Amino acid sequence: MVSAADAIGLAAVLLVNTATAALLTRFFRVRLDTFWGSAIYVAVLGSFALLVTTLVLSGVLRLGPNLGSPAAVVMLIIILPLSLGATFDYFW
Numbered sequence: 001m002v003s004a005a006d007a008i009g010l011a012a013v014l015l016v017n018t019a020t021a022a023l024l025t026r027f028f029r030v031r032l033d034t035f036w037g038s039a040i041y042v043a044v045l046g047s048f049a050l051l052v053t054t055l056v057l058s059g060v061l062r063l064g065p066n067l068g069s070p071a072a073v074v075m076l077i078i079i080l081p082l083s084l085g086a087t088f089d090y091f092w
C-alpha cells in the first residue's frame with residue numbers, strides 16, 4: 001500500500017525529472033545544428049542526467065516509494081519523464 005507521502009514524493013521526482021528533460025532537450029536543440037545530433041544527446045546525456053537526479057532524489061533524499069523492480073524504476077522514473085520532457089519542448 002502506498003501512503004500519501006510516498007505518492008507526493010513520487011510526483012515530485014517525476015516533476016523534477018520531466019523539467020530536467022525538457023530543459024536539456026531545449027539546450028541541446030539550441031546548441032546543436034543537426035536534428036539527429038540533438039536527439040542522440042538527449043537520449044544519452046538526458047538519460048544519464050535523469051539517472052543522477054533519480055539517485056539523488058530517491059536515494060539521498062528518500063523521496064518516493066519502493067517500486068519493486070529496476071524495470072519499473074527505469075520505465076516510470078527515467079523513460080516516461082524523458083519522453084514527456086522532450087515532447088513538451090518539441091511541441092511548445
